[in-house]
Amino acid sequence: CMKTLFAAMTVLAATAAQAAPPASFAQCSVCHTVTKGGLNGIGPNVYGIVGKKAGSVAGFNYSTALKGSGKVWTPAALDKWLTNPAAFIPGSRMPYAGMADAKKRAEVIAYLKTLK
Numbered sequence: 001c002m003k004t005l006f007a008a009m010t011v012l013a014a015t016a017a018q019a020a021p022p023a024s025f026a027q028c029s030v031c032h033t034v035t036k037g038g039l040n041g042i043g044p045n046v047y048g049i050v051g052k053k054a055g056s057v058a059g060f061n062y063s064t065a066l067k068g069s070g071k072v073w074t075p076a077a078l079d080k081w082l083t084n085p086a087a088f089i090p091g092s093r094m095p096y097a098g099m100a101d102a103k104k105r106a107e108v109i110a111y112l113k114t115l116k
Contacts, residue, residue, distance in 0.1 A: 021034070022107040022111055024101075024104035025107070025111055030042070032044065033045045033047070034046055036048070050115075051074070053070075053071070054066055054077075065092050066093070075109050079105055082098065082099045082105045083098050085098060
């Protein structure tokens with residue numbers, strides 16, 4: 001019983017540590033949720049987004065430009081998107097000017113990679 005309890009606590013602790021977003025993600029969390037199976041907000045839920053085709057989160061009403069972009073959310077694509085969404089996919093509706101700080105973008109992308 002104690003062994004099982006310890007194993008469960010270890011998993012919970014790892015999950016909690018994995019799920020802690022960096023401060024640089026705060027501006028993202030205004031529109032995006034990050035829980036597995038979570039609801040879409042103003043923007044789509046971004047749990048498991050790394051490696052997914054852009055415009056593919058179920059239940060979110062994407063722009064035609066984003067859905068038809070053919071992009072896959074690789075770390076490199078996410079870096080370009082977070083730098084300047086309108087330049088990376090013209091016609092997208094994400095109302096965000098971009099994150100100029102490369103270190104902050106790297107933190108956000110590293111965090112997104114843990115959400116799986």
